[in-house]
Amino acid sequence: MTEIKKAEERSLNFIEEIIEEDLKAGKYKSIATRFPPEPNGYLHIGHAKSICLNFGLALKYGGTTNLRFDDTNPVTEDTEYVESIKADVQWLGFQWANELYASDYFEQLYGFAVNLIKKGLAYVDDSTSEEIAKQKGTPTTPGTRNQYADRSVEENLRLFEEMRNGKYPDGQKVLRAKIDMASPNMHLRDPLMYRIRHARHHRTGDAWCIYPMYDFAHGQSDSIEHITHSICTLEFIPHRPLYNWMIEQLEIFPSHQYEFARLNLNYTVMSKRKLKQLVEEKHVTSWDDPRMPTISAFRRRGYTPESIRDFCERVGVAKRDNIIEYSLLEFCIREHLNKIAQRRMVVFDPLKVTITNFPEGEVEMLTSEDNPEDANAGHREVPFSRELYIEQEDFMENPPKKFFRLAPGGLVRLKSAYIIKCEEVIKDAEGKVTEVKCTYVPESKSGSDTSGLKVQGTLHWVSVAQAISVEVREYDRLFKVEDPSSEEGDFKDYINPDSLKVIGTAYAEPALKTARFEERYQFLRKGYFCLDKDTSEERMVFNRTVTLKDAWAKEKKKA
Numbered sequence: 001m002t003e004i005k006k007a008e009e010r011s012l013n014f015i016e017e018i019i020e021e022d023l024k025a026g027k028y029k030s031i032a033t034r035f036p037p038e039p040n041g042y043l044h045i046g047h048a049k050s051i052c053l054n055f056g057l058a059l060k061y062g063g064t065t066n067l068r069f070d071d072t073n074p075v076t077e078d079t080e081y082v083e084s085i086k087a088d089v090q091w092l093g094f095q096w097a098n099e100l101y102a103s104d105y106f107e108q109l110y111g112f113a114v115n116l117i118k119k120g121l122a123y124v125d126d127s128t129s130e131e132i133a134k135q136k137g138t139p140t141t142p143g144t145r146n147q148y149a150d151r152s153v154e155e156n157l158r159l160f161e162e163m164r165n166g167k168y169p170d171g172q173k174v175l176r177a178k179i180d181m182a183s184p185n186m187h188l189r190d191p192l193m194y195r196i197r198h199a200r201h202h203r204t205g206d207a208w209c210i211y212p213m214y215d216f217a218h219g220q221s222d223s224i225e226h227i228t229h230s231i232c233t234l235e236f237i238p239h240r241p242l243y244n245w246m247i248e249q250l251e252i253f254p255s256h257q258y259e260f261a262r263l264n265l266n267y268t269v270m271s272k273r274k275l276k277q278l279v280e281e282k283h284v285t286s287w288d289d290p291r292m293p294t295i296s297a298f299r300r301r302g303y304t305p306e307s308i309r310d311f312c313e314r315v316g317v318a319k320r321d322n323i324i325e326y327s328l329l330e331f332c333i334r335e336h337l338n339k340i341a342q343r344r345m346v347v348f349d350p351l352k353v354t355i356t357n358f359p360e361g362e363v364e365m366l367t368s369e370d371n372p373e374d375a376n377a378g379h380r381e382v383p384f385s386r387e388l389y390i391e392q393e394d395f396m397e398n399p400p401k402k403f404f405r406l407a408p409g410g411l412v413r414l415k416s417a418y419i420i421k422c423e424e425v426i427k428d429a430e431g432k433v434t435e436v437k438c439t440y441v442p443e444s445k446s447g448s449d450t451s452g453l454k455v456q457g458t459l460h461w462v463s464v465a466q467a468i469s470v471e472v473r474e475y476d477r478l479f480k481v482e483d484p485s486s487e488e489g490d491f492k493d494y495i496n497p498d499s500l501k502v503i504g505t506a507y508a509e510p511a512l513k514t515a516r517f518e519e520r521y522q523f524l525r526k527g528y529f530c531l532d533k534d535t536s537e538e539r540m541v542f543n544r545t546v547t548l549k550d551a552w553a554k555e556k557k558k559a
Contacts, residue, residue, distance in 0.1 A: 013316060013317035014260075014317065014319065015053070015057065015229070015231065015258055015260065015317055016057070016060075016317075018229070018258065019031055019057065019061055019229060022228070022229075023061065027228075028228045030061070030062055030063045030064070031057065031058065031061050031063035031064075031228045031229055032058070032063055032064050032065075032066070032225065032226055032227050032228050032229075033054040033055070033057055033058050033063065033064075033065045033066075033227065033228075033229055033230075033231060034054065034065060034066040034067070034068050034222065034225065034227050034230065035050060035051055035054045035055070035065060035066075035067055035068070035089070035096070036068045036069070036070050036218070036221070037069060037070065037085050038069070038070040038071070038072075038073070038076075038077065039069050039070075039071055039077045039078065039079075039081035039082045039085060039202075040073065040076040040077050040078075040081060040272065041081060041272040041275065041276055041287070042081065042084050042085075042088075042275075042287040042288070042294040042295070042296055042297075043084070043085055043088045043294060043295045043296075044270055044272075044275065044292075044293045044294050044295065045263060045265055045270075045293045045294075045295065045298065045308070045329070046262055046263040046264070046265070046270045046293075047088075047295065048088075048092060048263075048295055048308050048311075048312055049262070049263040049312045049315060050231070050233070051088075051089055051092055051094060052092065052094075052308075052309055052312040052313070053231060053260070053312070053317060054231055055089075055094040055096075057229070057231075063228075064097035064098075065094070065096055065097060066096055066097055066098045066099075066100050066225055066227070067085075067086070067089060067096035067098070067099050067100070068100040068101065068102065068221060068225070069082060069085070069100070069101045069102065069103075070102050070214065070217065070218070070221075071101050071102055071103050071201070071202065071203065072102050072103070072211050072212050072213070072214065072217050073197075073211065074197060074199040074200060074201040074202065074211065075197065075199050077201075077202055078202060079202050082202070084287070084296060086099070087296070088295040088296060088299075091295070091299055091305055092295070092305045092308060092309065093305050093306075093309065098225075100221075100225065101203060102212070102217045102221050103201065103203045103204050105217070105220070105221055105224055106204065106207075106208055106212075108220075108224060109212050109216065109217060109220055109221075110164065110210075112216075112220055112246075112250050112252075113160065113175060113193055113194060113212075113216070114157065114160070115250060116177065116193075116249060116250070117153060117156045117157055117160060117175075118153055118157070119249065120153060120178065121177060121178050121179075121249055122156065122175055122176065122177050122178055122193060123148060123149050123151050123156050123175070123176055123178055124148065124151065124155075124156050124159040124160055124163070124173050124174070124175055124176075125146065125148045125149070125173065125174050125175075125176050125190075126148055126172065126173055127146055127148065127174075128171070129171070131146070132174075132176075132192075135181075136181070136186060136189045136190075137181070137189070139184070139186060142181060142182035143181035143182070143189045143190070144181060145181050145190065149176075149178060149190070159173065160175055160194075163175070163194070163196055163209075163210050164208070164209070164210050166198070166209045168196055169196065169198070170195075170196050170197055170198055171195075171196065172196060173196060174192050174193075174194060174195050174196070175192070175193045175194035175210075176190045176191065176192055176193060177190060177191050177193055177216075177242075177245075177246075178190055179191070179242075179245060185238055185241055185242075186238070187215065187238050187239055187241065187242045188241060188242055188245070191213070191215055191216075191242060192213050193212065193213055193215075193216040194210045194211065194212055194213065194216070195210065195211060195213065196209060196210055197209065197210070197211050215239055215242050215243070215246075216246065218230075218243070219242075219243040219244075219246050219247055219255065219257070220246060220247070220250070220252070222255035222257075223247055223250075223252040223253040223254070223255045224252075224253075226253050226255070227255045228255065228256070229256065229258060230243075230255050230256060230257045230258065231257075231258050231259075231260060232257055232258070232259050232260075233259060233260065233261070233262040234259050234260070234261055234262065234319075234320075234321060235262075236257065236259055237259050239257075240257045240259070243257050244257075259319075260317050260318065260319065261317075261318040261319060261320055261321045261322065262321060263312075263315060263324060264321060264322065264323045264324060265293060265323070265324050265326055265329065266323050266324070266325060266326050266482040266483060267326045267477040267478070267479050267480075267481070267482055267484075268293040268326070268477070268478055268479060268484075269293070269479070269484055269485055269491060270293065271485070274485070274491060275287070275292065275293070275294070277492070278292070278478075278492070281492070283492060283495060284478070288300045290473070290475045290532075290543050291475055291476075291477075291478040291499050291500065292478070293478075295308070300532065300533065300543065301475060301530070301543050301544075301545050302333075302337075302520055302528060302529065302530030302543055302544075302545030302546075303333050303545060304333065304336050304337070304340075304520070306336050307329075307332045307333040307335070307336045307337075308332075310332045310335070310336070311328065311329050311332040314328060314332065315328070323482070323483065326477060327550050330546050330547075330550060331550075333528070333545060333546050334528070334546055334548075337520050337522065337528045337545065337546070338373055338522075339371075339373050339374065340371070340374070340520055341371065341520040341521055341522040341528055342370045342371055342377070342519060342520070342521050342522070343368070343369065343370060343371055343372070343521070343522050343524055344508065344509055344511060344512050344521050344522070344523055344524070345382070345415065345460040345461060345462055345508070345509045345523070345524050346460075346462070346470070346472070346506050346507065346508040346509070346512070346523040346524075346526060346529075346542075347389040347390065347391055347460070347461065347462050347467075347506060347507045347508075348391065348472060348503050348506045348526065349391055349392040349393065349503075350389035350390070350391070350392070350507055351389065351390055351391065351392045351394070351395055351433065351434075351435070351436065352387060352388070352389060352434065352435040352436075352464065353387070353388045353389070353390055353406075353420070353435070353436050353437075353438055353461070354386060354387055354388075354435060354436075354437050354438065355385075355386050355387075355388065355420065355438055355439065355440050356386075356423065356437050356438065356439055357439045357440060358384075358385070358386045358440055359386070360386055361386075362385065362386070363383050363384070363385045363463070363465070363466070364383070364384045364385070365381045365382070365383055365384075366381070366382045366383075366384050366416055366417055366445075366446070367379045367380070367381060367382070367416070367447075368380055368381075368382050368415070368416035369416075371522075380511045381511075382416060382417075382463075382509055382511070383463045383465075383466040383509075383510065384414075384417050384418075384463060385463045385464070385465055385466070387463070387464040387465065388414070388461045388462065388463055388464060389461060389462050389464055389467065389507050390406065390414075390459050390460075390461050391459070391460075393405075394406055394412075394459050395407065395422075395433065395436055397425055397433060404455075404456040404457035405457045405459060406420075406422050406436065406438075406457070406459065407422060408422050408425060409421070409422060409423075410422055411453060411455045412455055412457040412458070412459055413444070413446070413455050413457065413458045413459070414458075414459055414460075414461050415446075415458055415459065415460050415461065415524060416446045417445070417446060417461070418440040418441055418442070418444045418445055418446070419440065419441045419444035419449075419451060419453055419455055420438040420439065420440045420441070421438055421439050421440075421441070422436050422437075422438050423437050423438055423439055424436070424437040425437075441453060460524040460525055462507050462508060462509050463509075464507075466509070466510045467507040467508060467509065467510070468507070468508050468509075468510055468512060468513055468540070469505045469506070469507060469508075469539075470505075470506050470507075470508050470512065470539070470540045470541070470542055471502065471503065471504055471505070471506070471539055471540070471541045471542070472502070472503040472506045472529070472541075472542050472544070473500060473501075473502050473503075473532065473541065473542070473543050473544065474500070474501040474502075474503070474527075474544045475499065475500055475543060475544055476496060476498060476499050476500070476501075477496055477499060478495060478496060478499050479491075479494050479495060479496055480494055480495070480496040480497075481494045512540070515531050515540065515542075516531065517530070517531050517533070517535075519531070520545070521542075522548075523542075525548070526544075526548070527544050527545070527546060527547045527548050528544070528545040528546050528547075528548070529542040529543060529544050529545060530542065530543055530545055531543075
């Protein structure tokens with residue numbers, strides 16, 4: 001992968017330094033990483049950074065990466081999310097060594113819990129969640145153990161087995177580790193290991209009614225898989241002592257946890273809970289609505305895996321959280337699309353132009369470059385006729401100075417075609433311009449111009465008779481403020497009302513008839529677009545991936 005080559009050329013990040021030291025010291029023969037999502041929602045752009053990091057490290061150092069689903073909460077998890085996660089990882093360009101699930105280890109994890117009970121390091125607690133929270137104390141005052149911590153090993157083993165066998169209802173008992181109720185680290189104050197949850201699991205069905213907590217399942221799953229470098233985000237730093245304690249007490253493979261800064265992107269939210277709200281409350285159409293920050297949404301909007309990987313590479317791996325500019329992500333996709341996108345002409349708001357000196361009924365096929373940035377892209381044919389469409393905004397009857405588009409008596413070039421001159425303006429009863437009559441200069445054909453005329457404006461256009469009608473969806477940022485989660489009130493109050501503009505009928509050159517989902521297009525002077533999955537035989541639908549320039553930078557300057 002070219003990304004790996006890039007990574008070798010830049011300075012090492014702190015995780016790469018740790019890995020190189022470990023390999024140099026002979027600590028491991030090869031490294032093993034894992035990407036461990038919980039299948040309770042769709043992955044977002046923040047997960048893309050973690051995916052690129054974990055898989056990228058394994059690729060760089062000749063190791064392996066497991067895809068392990070943290071499926072320990074049957075109430076929120078679903079196979080729909082499992083399949084979407086797998087599709088996202090593969091779309092980004094990575095392939096896992098093993099597809100694994102925390103549920104694969106339920107029996108083994110249960111055995112680990114039994115071992116801790118036998119060592120006197122775990123006990124069954126009958127307290128309510130409210131009582132447990134109160135007994136834990138505060139960060140400045142130590143917690144206090146209740147009477148259940150004094151249960152004998154034999155009683156704890158019996159009760160834990162009865163929990164497994166379904167004797168007790170949800171919430172009646174939990175299994176807790178017996179560590180230190182006075183620890184300054186709240187996670188070490190007898191943390192929960194198992195809770196009762198009578199719910200059908202998407203893989204194990206009704207085989208279990210007790211499920212391990214994240215902090216118990218995570219480290220032990222890493223150890224079972226012999227993960228050498230367990231990479232988490234910064235919020236898991238306080239969890240690391242518990243991660244280490246569990247592994248040490250169980251005397252199992254010593255996986256190690258390392259933390260890096262998560263990816264926070266402005267003008268959006270990254271919380272799965274909030275993203276789910278947006279979907280369920282119909283603020284967006286679905287998890288892959290192109291305004292969402294999910295990987296599937298970026299894919300639908302027309303982003304490429306190369307641009308996402310480039311973005312993650314540019315963001316880098318840091319030890320301190322910060323908010324990344326959305327404009328950097330847009331820069332990455334523009335950079336890539338400029339190289340690969342096929343150029344097409346599409347008129348959004350049509351104004352009819354009649355070329356009065358071009359023969360009626362005649363069609364001339366002109367040639368135009370598919371992509372001037374790619375010498376191998378080739379050319380396409382574009383029909384030119386007497387009646388054309390240009391954009392309404394490209395004509396002004398009384399233009400200001402430095403208006404280089406079409407105006408009465410003015411000259412302008414039509415892209416890949418001829419120079420035309422406006423001779424007459426046609427208006428309706430209300431005075432609105434409905435048509436302009438022009439003449440063209442036959443000697444001014446693009447590529448063989450002998451007219452000697454110089455013009456400053458070039459317009460895109462389509463031939464009326466051959467144009468195809470398409471629907472265009474112009475997407476913008478979902479929120480109108482940089483950090484909606486930090487604003488007062490409900491984060492949904494800051495949704496951008498202009499995040500979607502639908503142009504029901506735009507007119508495209510006929511070459512777009514053969515558009516394919518995997519292809520990307522630059523609509524000249526409009527932006528980059530792709531075909532949407534809502535496309536049918538009756539109607540083609542195109543999504544705007546990104547504008548040609550950063551329009552938000554101008555808005556910020558105005559503000």
